[in-house]
Amino acid sequence: MSTLSGEGYSVEFHDSDECVAISGTLRLGGLSEYAPLMDLLIQAMQQCRTLTLDLRELEFLNSSGIAALSKFVIRARDHDGCHLVIRGSSAVPWQGKSLNNLKRLMPSLELHFE
């Protein structure tokens, strides 16, 4: 298992489940501060046939985080053989608004709201 954490957030990659769970509040200052998270996601993508991003517990994401997530989805779109699933929560208002844009970037993305 790989993990990453900082004030108010944590990221866990469970390779046995092919799942990266991101939780808490993410408002890092610019794309460069999101680089460690990007590295973890790309590493997970290269190891998994189907990668699930579990965002249900991610309560807040700033626009730099939205940019980082979009950047990752575009990488996954352009990476042969990666099937990406995102699990969101309809109880977290930003997700209902902003996650659908990721589906537009990558039409094969499976987006599930619970």
Added chain:
Amino acid sequence: MQEYGDIRELRHDKDTESLNLAFWPSSVPLQQRWRNNGLSADFLGDYVTTFFPLDENDPATRNRRAEIQGAVAFIANELLENAMKFHDHSLPEPITLHLNLEKERITLRETNGTDNATAERFQAFIEHVRESDPDTLYMETLENSATSGNTSGLGYLTMINDYGAELAWRFETLPSGGCRVTTQVTIQI
């Protein structure tokens, strides 16, 4: 003075709630200030929930409250992050954030000082936003962020596209040089 969109006269009557924040960013290092952006934004989001009481028999009230709380926190955080990034510390100007809650709308208005070159670049961005289709520009910015790493303006575009916000700006020349930039974000509730 130059304006883009309608910077309104804000009401201060008995039907209007308001909050003001003002600070001088140079007094604390940026890293510590950045943390405060989140605290302030969360506070503003939590504050407005008081005015949207829950009705246990009507689940829609819970959703509406969460939507408004999330929108205010997101917008306030983006305004403060941008203010921190572009504020010119050498100017005798604080960063201010004003929240106005009326019956039908919430207004967040942020001011900061910038040098003239930064103000001109920002005006060029605003003109580009105003003459573009916001949805197309938003998706282009997401694509570009992947290739160039340039995410500039994504916060404003997210407010417009995902939160249905209406934005307006004012640029005022300061007697001491530089420019006071006002950004006004309005959401209908």
